[in-house]
Amino acid sequence: MKPVTLIAACALSAAGLFVLLSFWLDPFVALEMGAAVFVLAPLMALVVLRKRRQSRFGDQFPEAIDIIVRSLRAGHPIGVAIKAVAQELPDPAGAEFAILQDEIAYGLDLETAMRNLANRVGQQDLPLFVTSISIQSQTGGNLTEVLDNLGGTIRARIKLHRKVRALSSEGRVSAIILGAVPFILFGAVNVISPTFYGAYWGHPWIKVGLTGAVVWMCIGFAIMRKMINFRS
Known part of the structure; x- marks a missing residue:
């Protein structure tokens, strides 16, 4: 995703949230919440996109190791093996190994270039x-x-990770449903009876109550996520 597209999507989401909340909240409060979404949404999107890229790289990594092993067995040096990975695999593995190849070609020693790869990708x-x-x-x-042994180990770990995700899928869906139910009920009540919450919006404790509810919901969601997030 291009940076301009990401920023535009976050801006539209913030504007839509502001317009939606303006019907029920004070415009200044709605503006604050829209601004918070505009600031936080790009950071959250970058975290998600980075994890997604790391996951795709991890899926391609065993194949990259196989290409290196075949090149070394054919008598090629490690530099040629890295070039083969850059040419044969698509992004992100192909692009990252192409950067690795360029760094070595421009005079960086192999160990430093490899460590740059590890720090850059974070897999x-x-x-x-x-x-x-x-x-x-x-x-x-x-070598x-x-x-060859490392590639087999990584494949076994990936297989175990996918099995764990399949077993914990029910818990993840339950966490999403439980987290979304309060917001769905709030929206449904406002649609069915728009004046239902009208008498309470001006109460001095309403902001404290809503803030506490959101905080406890976030804590509960984090606990449920921790319970189903098995390390493999």
């Missing part, structure tokens, strides 16, 4: 991959066997 399997190549380049040994 959890990359540090072990970088360490394996760094140690083997300094001490020698059978193809090490990388």
Whole structure:
């Protein structure tokens, strides 16, 4: 997603929220909430997009290791193997290995370029991959066997991770439904009886009550997410 598209989408969402809330809340309060959405939504979107990119890279990583292993077994140096990954795989793995290849071509040593790759992508399997190549380049040994075993380990971990996500899918759906029910009921009551909450909006404690309700809902949602978020 392009930055301009992301900012435009967040601006439209903030404007829509402001218009919607203006029917029930003070315009200044609605403006504050719309501004908060405009500020926080891009940050949340970037976090989601980064995790999605890391996930796609993780799915491609075993195949990238296989390409490197085949190139090394054919007698090619590690630089040629990295170039093969950059040419054969699509984004994001292909793009990241292309950057790695360019850094090595412009004079950066292999270990530093590999660590830059790990820091840039942030995928959890990359540090072990970088360490394996760094140690083997300094001490020698059978790098193809090490990388072959590493690829098998990563594939097994990915398979386990998908199995855990499948088993915890019911809990995730329940958490989403429980988190959305209060907002759905609030909207439904306002549609059915627009004056139902009218007598309470001016009460001095209404903001405190709403803030407390939102805080406790966020805490409950975080607890449910923690309960179903198994590390694999």
